[in-house]
Amino acid sequence: MEARDQRALLKNEIAKRGLCSLSLSLNVPGFPKSNSTVKAFFSSCLRDLKYTLKASCIDIKADKAIEDCDRTGDFFIVPFTAVHLSLTGIKQIFEDFEEKHPLGRFIDVDLNDRQGNSVSSGKSKLCFFCREKPAIECRRENAHDFDALRSYMFSEMAVYCLKQKEELISKKISSLALKAILAEISLTPKPGLVDKFSCGSHADMNYQTFLNSTAAIAPLFGELIHEGFIFTRDDLTRALPVIRNIGLRMEASMYKATQNVNTQKGIIFLMGISLFACGKLFSQNDYFAIEEFRAIIKSICKDLVSKELGGLTHPAKSHGENIFLKYGYLGARGEAESGFSVVFDYGLPQLMATAELNDEAMTRCLLALAANNDDTNILYRSNPEVLNRFKGFCDKALKNFNEANYSEVIDFCKNENISPGGSADLLAVTIFVWLMINFDQQTGFTHIF
Ligand SMILES: [Zn+2]
Structure with a gap:
């Protein structure tokens, strides 16, 4: 039986049961009517169509649906009911769907x-x-050359699918970044830092301030990923002004949302680079390649310390610069230039030991980071001697993890009025990397489209 007759038969069989049917197919001229590009495009259309149907209260009989590919190409047919709609109304919904779709x-x-x-x-x-x-x-006049028609169509479909894939990956990565930042903020209790129940050593901010500023900066995550996706220059240090441009707008949104309190400048810098690097990575890869991710970050931040901190003179413009001039510590710039060595060498191994995120794993991770990070936020409020004592308490609490030792770290921060904000930022980055690795292993970015 010809494929076309086969479809007519399917429609009639559904009609015999007294049901209407709807079908989806593509107008591919010539043969063969399907290939991997067409199939990807068809799946994307079908997914969109199903949402449209559901949203319009058209109830498809999913268990009676037939999705197949024969000589006439990819097709989907399904019986449905729609109690409140006339056939003309339903036809209009289908026409609107076709009209609204870019292809x-x-x-x-x-x-x-x-x-x-x-x-x-x-x-x-x-x-x-x-x-x-x-x-x-x-069609009747055979007005256009089949090969020209086909190659035009396939290239349009390929471009569309690539764009769709970029959008889906970008949304997923953005949501993981947001989740990582919220997980860090919500971890309670934390030494010296703002958590759900305490402002730590901060007088001008609380948990709500962090929620406000997170909500203000998150809408720009996608832009960072997109810039990474479309970045084609060989010299990745040229990406830094692009990232900073978006980062500055995030800072402006943050200050607006917090009435001029600096809650997240550090994470804007570190997550900004991470998100751009993810975009760049996924423009050339289908999976989260850790070493490549680190290599991209190192290339973006190549010579960052010598360029920005070398030759610095008083007065310093930022806390980080001030600390460098005073003590020579490299801060977030040094961490970024090393490709997040504290994150990967000390923080991530703590999280990798757990199958799911939980307070204990994240607390251990924070301690491991803090024990090995020369936190400029601590230095800004104290001195290297206090920093070293703090690192010692963190190390002790990590090696012998119990409530008493953790409380000792919390009390020390309270007494010295210090807050390891830099390590908190590194915790958010570590959680983000862990989430990326886990999503890739469980669902796979390859299967996102
Ligand atoms: Zn024409």
């Missing part, structure tokens, strides 16, 4: 009534290639 001219969503007859609106579609004459006319 709707390649798509056919057909409607068959309870007798199995095709319901047409009588409107003719324009030819997708010349966009001058009705498609049916161009």
